[in-house]
Amino acid sequence: MKKGRRILIIGGGAAGLMAAVAAAKNGVEVIILEGLNRVGKKILATGNGRCNLTNIHMDIRRFHGKNPKFAFGALGQFDVEQTMNFFDFLGIKCKTEEGGKVYPYSDQATSVLDVLRYELQQLGVKEECEKEVVEIKIKNQSFEITIKDGxxxxxxxxxxxxxxxxSPQLGSNGGGYKLLKDLGHRLIEPIPALVQLKLQATFLKQLKGVKFIGEASLMEGDKLIRVEGGEILFTEYGISGPPILQLSRGVSEELIKKNIPYIILDLFPQLLTKDLEELLQLRLAYQPQKSLQFNFVGLINKRLIPVILKEAGIDNIQKISSQVNIKEIEAIAYLLKNWKLKAIGTQDWKHAQVTAGGIDVEQVDSKTLESKLVKGLYVVGELLxxxxxCGGFNLQWAWSSGYIAGEDAALSNR
Incomplete structure (x- = not known):
């Protein structure tokens, strides 16, 4: 162990634990200071308890912030392959699933935390839990940290x-922002991301629990911001599902700008509107004696049918199909392809998977994660x-930034 060299890591999440391993491997004393009663609680919640470790389709375009290219520095030095090799060495055999998502073969996030903690113990890292840090002071070219208990x-x-x-219930309460602001760092206003959306609609309770595979687009005025596809879920407050989580950051940004964002749902992304109109015409013509409402049974979720028809402007949804005119069919087809719903907010922080915004990266070295304002101070992970x-990109950022910071902190004589 390098004589007298002690590295303090504030926070025992993914980035903090990885930083601890990287630093301790280089022979320094490492102490993790965690505010909760155990480290790694957020790791256990990732990937619905399976831990989506990373994604083989790593691309800087999947990252966001004022300067997303900042992430190149760490992601390029400790990439997906190195991450998978790192965990393989610890005993985690990885598998790749749809969309490039990487999981442990065990399908257990506990496996990931267990092997990380075992490695930390082997390296002599100390875990000090229930140690909430309230202040960082610089004294004689070193640091003095004050814990909440004094x-x-x-x-x-x-x-x-x-x-x-x-997810403040898992330890992320924003306390790190104050620590760094007190040392002169700028904070870009944090907003919830990868979070469910609230909609302005009267039928939400009626559709609670209804799922479908489709596409969701985020629009502001005439501007198309982003399109995502996959399983979409209605809730009593609005809408959820992987595509919605991907759009949520953009919704938060538009609301902050006082703009009015809309979610446009396409229930039949595999069909053009014209083709869908023809499908509906044939369907109604084939069973002209059925009611309009009943004619949609087997085509879309039963609970969606009355809502869709009324939203398309059909007053009498029980009329027989032979009485439905072409304009009504066109209106239904258009709605099924372009269902416009006003987004009025997101669920709160406890439902968000990640934070958008954070400490301004302009004040941090992208290659080392060391602060440009305070030598020997490093900022990593979601704090930035x-x-x-969604899909393993945030965990890869945690692993990469943590590893690079830990290694540099141990080896650098700055």
Missing amino acids: SKIKGDKVIVATGGMA DIDGD
């Missing part, structure tokens, strides 16, 4: 890995103004 601990370098504000799409 106790203090000194270290030569500090890595701040407290996370953002998403970098966030990724």
Whole structure:
């Protein structure tokens, strides 16, 4: 162990644990200071408890923030292959699923946390839990950290890995922002991302629990912002599902700008509107004696039928199909392809998977994650103004930024 070199890591999430491993491998004393009663609670919640470790389709376009290219620095030095090799060495055999998502073969996030903690123990890393840090001071070219209970601990370098504000019940309460702002760092206003959306609609309770495979587009005025496809779920407050989570960051941004964002749903993305009109005409003509409502049974979810028909302007949804005119068919087909719903907000922080916004990356070195304002201070993971799409991108950012910071903190004599 390098004589007298002590690195303090504030936060025992994915980035903090990875930083601890990387630093300890290089022979320094490492202490993790975690506010909760155990480390890694958020890791256990990732991938619905399966831990979506990374994604083989890593692309900088899947990251967001004021300067997403900042993420190149860490992602390029500790990439997806290195991440998978790292976990393979620890005992986690990886498998790749739809969309490039990588999971442990065990399908258990507990496996990932278990092997990380075992490695930390082998390396002599100390885990100090229920140690919420309230202040970082610089004293004689080293650091003095104050814990909420008034106790203090000194270290030569500090890595701040407290996370953002998403899922505060798992430890991310925004406390790291204050620590860094007190040292002069700028904060870009945090907003929830990868979170369910609230809609302005009267029929939501009627559709609660209804799922369909389709496409969702985010629009503001005439501007198309993003399109995502997959399973979409109606809830009593609005809408959810992977495509909606991907759009949620854009919704939050538009609402902050005081714009009015809309979600456009396409229930038949595989068909053109014209083809859908022809399908409906044939369907109604084939069973002209059926009521209009009943003629849709087997085509879309039964609970969707009355809502769709009324939204398309059909007053009498029980009339027989032979009485439905072409304009009404066109209106129904158009709605099934272009169902416009006003987004009025997102669910709160406890439902968000990640934080958008955070500490301004302009004040952090992209190659080392060291602060440009305070030597020996590192900022990693979700705490920074970098966030990724759903599908393993945020965890890869945590692994990469944590590893690079831990290694540099241990090896650098700055």
